[in-house]
Structure formats: C-alpha cells, structure tokens
Amino acid sequence: MGKLELLSGNKAIAYGAKLSRVQVVSAYPITPQTPIVEYIAEFIANGELDAEYIHPEGEHSAIAAALAATIGGARAFTATCSQGLAYSFEVIAQAPAYRAPLVMAIANRTLGWYWSVASDYSDTMTTRDLGWIQFYAESCQECLDGVIQMYKIAEDERVLLPGMVCLDGFHLSHSSEPVNIPDQQEVDDYLPPRKIYEHTTDPTESEGYIFPSLPVHLHTTYRKIFEDVMQRAKEVIYEATKEFSEKFGRDTYGLVEEYHADGAELLLVTMGSMSTAAKRAIDRLRGEGVKVGLLRVRFFRPFPSKELLEVVKSNDVKAVGVVNRAISHGTSMDPLGIETTATLYELKNRPNIINFIAGMGGGDVSIRDFESMVNRLTNTLNKENVRETVYVERPTKISKPSVTFKDVTYCPGSQLCSGCGAALAMRHILRILGKNSVLVFPPNCVSASLAMHFPSSWIGVPCVLANYAAAAAYARGLKRAYKYRGKKVCVTVIAGDGCTADIGLQSLSSAAESNEPIIWINYDNEAYMNTGIQRSGTTPLKAWTTTTPSGVRWHGKKELPKDLISIMMAHRTPYIATASLAFIRDFEIKLKKAMEVVKKGEGLAYIHIQTPCPTGWRFSESKTVEIAKLAVLSGMWPLLEVDHGIFKLTLKPSKLRPVAEYIKLQGRFRHLTDEDVAEIQEFIDKRWKRLLELDGKTIW
DSSP states (O other): OOEEEEEEHHHHHHHHHHHTTOSEEEOOOOTTTTHHHHHHHHHHHTTSSOOEEEOOSSHHHHHHHHHHHHHTTOOEEEEEOHHHHHHTHHHHHHGGGGTOOOEEEEEEOOOSSSOOSSOOSTTGGGGTTSSOEEEEOSSHHHHHHHHHHHHHHHTSTTTOOOEEEEEETTTTTTOEEEEEEOOHHHHHHHSOOOOOOTTSSOTTTOSOOOOOOOOGGGHHHHHHHHHHHHHHHHHHHHHHHHHHHHHHTOSOOSSEEEESOTTOSEEEEEOTTHHHHHHHHHHHHHHTTOOEEEEEESEEESOOHHHHHHHHHHHTOOEEEEEESOOBTTTTBOHHHHHHHHHHTTOSSOOEEEEEEOOGGGOOOOHHHHHHHHHHHHTTTTOSSOEEEEEOOOOOOOOOOSOOOSSOSBOSOOOSOTTOHHHHHHHHHHHHHOSSEEEEEOSSHHHHHHHHTTTOOSBOSOEEEOOGGGHHHHHHHHHHHHHHTTOOOEEEEEEEHIIIIIITHHHHHHHHHTTOOOEEEEEEOSSBTTTTSBOOTTOOTTOOBTTBOBSSSOBSOOSOOOOHHHHHHHTTOSEEEEEETTOHHHHHHHHHHHHHHHHTTOOOEEEEEEOOOHHHHTOOGGGHHHHHHHHHHTTSSOOEEEETTEEEESOOOSSOOOHHHHHTTOGGGTTOOHHHHHHHHHHHHHHHHHHHHHTTOBOO
C-alpha cells in the first residue's frame, strides 16, 4: 500500500520519476523547477536510482539530450519551465515527430513579460499546439501519480508521444502535503519496462529509425495522422488513469474531474491547484442553495471536448465561468476559454460564458474570488448570449523610488546575502565604471536583487535584463546603437559563472571573436547560486553542490572546472584578467585597463573575479575576504592578465600555501578524503608550474 510522507510538489515529481525507474535524466536549473532534479540527483548519488545524469549547459541541450535518450530506447526524464521552456522550444516542437515518449515536468512560471518566478500558464500554453500531451496537477499527490501515469500513456504503442506533467510553480512545487508513495513492486506491475519498437534508433535491435523530414506534399497528411493519434490518446488516458486509480486507490481518473456537477446550472471550468479553492467555494455556495458545480480539466491536450459537452448538456448548464492563469493576447480570452467557447458553439442552446483571467504572475485565486465569480455568473441567468472576459485584478499603488541618484553609482542596502562576494564586487565595479555606463544582467543573484527592490534600485546606472543565453548579444546591440548615434557609453555585462561558462558561452564567444568593444565581468561563485547551489562549468573538482551531492555512488563533482582564461585566450581577446576581492587594488587596475581597451574600440575585455559565497560554499559570512585571499595564496585562484597577448602573473607568492588550508574552511568540501585533497593539490601544483612558464611570454 506504500507509505505516507509529507512531500512538496517538486519532491513528489522526483519520486514519480524514481518509481518509474527512469534511466536517463537531463536537466538544467531554473526556479521553481530546480528541486526536482536536485532530489533525483540525490537518489542517484545514494544508489536509490540507477540512472545516467547529464549536466548540460542550458535548457536547449537539456531537452535535446533527454529527447535523444528517448529516441535511443531509454526511459528519459527532464524538467524545466518558463524561459527554459522557451529556450528549448525548437527541440520541443520537433519531439513529437520522433514518436518519442519523453516525460517532462513543468513547474509552471510566468514566461517573458515582466520578470516573475511565480506561477501562471503563459509558458506551457505556448506549446499547446505542438503535439505534446499536457496534464495539469491539482495536488502534490497528483504530481507523483501524474509522472507514473504519463509514462504509461506516452509509451503505449497507440500513442508514442511526449508528455508534460505540469504543476503550479510555488503553489504546488514548494508547498507540502501528505502524499502516498506507492511500493516499487506495485508500480513495476503497473508500469512495465519500456518496449523497443522497430523505429527505435538502436542498430543492435532495429534497422528502423525516424528522420523527421517529409516531402512538401505529405505534410498535411502526416499532420492529420498525428491528430488522429492525439485523439486516440484520449482512450489510452482514460484506460491508464482508471487502472491506476483502481490499483492504488485514487478517486480521480480520466481527462476531467467533475465536482458537484450533477444538477448544476452554473459551472466553473478550471485547471491546476486553484481548483481546490474553487471546490471550497462550491461547498459553501451549495450550502446556501446555489446550484454550482466544477469541471476540472486534468488533461488540456488532448482537449476533453466530449466530456465538457456531456456535462453541460446533461445538466442543462445555463452559465459557464472559465478560470485560468493565462491570456491569449489579441483574443481577449485565455486558451482554456477559447477551447471551451469553441466546444460549446455546437450547442443549440448555448450557455452564457464568462472568461475569468486570474492569478497571472503567481497571484492567489482565493475562495472569495470564486464566490465573486459565481455571483457574476448568477447575474447572467436572465440574459442571453453573454460572452465577456473579466480580469480578476488587485491593483496597488506603486510608490516612486525613494532614492535619487545624482553623482553616485552605488547605494548600500541590496538584498544580497550577508557576506556575499558579488555584493562587494559590485560596489567596486560601480565605483570604477562611473555614471557613463550601462550594465547588462542575465539572470543571476545581482539581477534578482534588483527585482526585489522595484521600483527603487541600489544601482545608479541604467540596467538591462538580458535573456540567459544572450547577454553578450544584448551588449552588442546596445553598443552598436550607441556607436551609430555617436554616443560613447561603456557597456558592461555582469554575468555569473553559469551564464559565462555554460548557457551564455556561445554568445560570449561570438562577441569575443568579433572584437566587440564591451566589458564582460564574470563574477564567479562557482555554482548556480541564484537557483540554489547547482553545479556549473566552473564548480571545482570534488565540490558538493545540490546536483553533485556526495553519496555512496557520487563524491561531489567529478570533472575539473572549465579553463575560461584559456578559452578567452583562444579568441585572442585584447584584455583578459582574473581578480580577487582580497586584492582590490589589483582589481581596480585591471578594470581600468579593460575600460581603456573598449574605449579605444580594440575589442572585448574579459575579467574573471572570484566571489566567495557563504551560502553555497558553507562558511561563515565573516570569512569572505579571508577565503578569497587563501584562494590566491594557495594557487586555487591565480591572479593574472593577458594584455594584448602578453601573459603576466600579477601576484606571485614565493611559496604556495597548502590547498588544504583553503578547503578546510568550506563545508562544500567536508566530504573529501586525504586522497581527494592530494589529488586537488597535484592539479594545482601542475597548473601553477605551467603558469610560471607562461609568465612574461607572448602568447600570440
């Protein structure tokens, strides 16, 4: 019968993947999805799940790797949301053509527009017509169950399509409820190992494969075939969810859930976690004699047209209120409202329909809100052909910024963590750059702190929020605009290690190769700290992160960090330097050199500054500068510059301090053995010897 535990929606999703015995996991951190793959990493590290785990450089590759693993015959899993979903759109659009039963969890979050990490459906609604099955969970229990059921549905030979298991960001992803975790054997009985079909790309088992390209004259035909498959999936969804319900004692199955729909003259149509509040409102109103019911859409794709029509016709519903966290701009409706209205159009006596757009950007939709919606529906009962859209708004007055910058570029009081190395670096960066600057921020800790201060700011120069993978492109566009307009403005990218080493490296490489006169400052805290301490390309060897935990199978990060200085040297970047918070004068000299290089239009200037993170590195916030100093003196963070091809060590300790002195102060290394420390020391000694050999030499 399993066991009952208090689980968040994210952890429930992870358990669903574990119980489904996924074989390949590929994912990239993004709030609020990230804990899903952190939990899965722990399962693998501790030997609880036998699976391959891929650490890609961004969501585009994360989804592509998971898709390819599915094409290759594995049961694969991935997770993302919002901007990550958008970044991987190309892969998502192509996945159905491979008939690949990939399962992807989406912790729904606002896409684009005004930046928000909270929930609405603007992300997954953009993919609704691409051929993926879409399931929207109401509870944490449905999160766990939904993953297992989705594999059963997607892998059925009548379907063989990818599926999304969607949970409301924070409302479900970070909220905890009692969840029944089924026994593994029971799940194995329900979900057998994945079958290998003739089109699976595996030359040892099949000669067939799918190449997703067609002659022009077959496109319409194959789209019809895919639509037939999607419609056929409705039967499979009903069968798979009903079987699960009977086997595991669940109350809900099928494409929709009806709640007090019998005899209802008013009907609410909802999706996701808000449905619980709708049910409580209906309970109250039913007690007052109001004939109101609910139809919860569990599967938005394929859309349950038949089920919706049946409920409305059999109960002679007079008014329908569609409530959703999305809007389809240009239609004055949301996608669920559009589908509902289109479905009910065939009725001779069509009910009145009000489309309630609510909860955008993560706003709560309360019991009282639903009661107000029902009251509004009630007021239409004596009217005909009502079709309207209502925005459930909570307007608040936005105060003007309380701090006015004149000659200063920095104001104390950011909401960055106590002891944050990035905060200290920003103070000096802004002081040196001056007022005639524009800063470009991809998502990171610093840009997140700016959002927290809205409408005020602790930075006294204009800031542009760039997409994660395109920070350098934003900077290039700004620089060219200023050039064309005859303006001399210093454009500087403030990027973390995740953007620099991973998802944004392609954009940075292009800017460097093109000699774009911009400054790129990589503040390196050696992990994705903004999303919760996940491994990045610069995470040190053996270091613990939430996606490289230490357990019986894993022992921290297995790989050496990327050598970004060498990468920039390969681009013949005019000015390259490392810097440290413990040697501010050295940093100041280097940043001024970088400014001079871009002022002359010689090309890109790259500065890589280590910014210790007390939260992620697990040390006292009072030791930030001490640890930064030990990093330099031990050779873990050598101070150097490459000025127009001439390599120079700007600080050369007469003798390096033992690496152990640096490591022992940080909790992220506490699992290391003496042999591990010796391995790191050997790497540092070899690298230091090589740097000494390069000192004073012309590289190009």
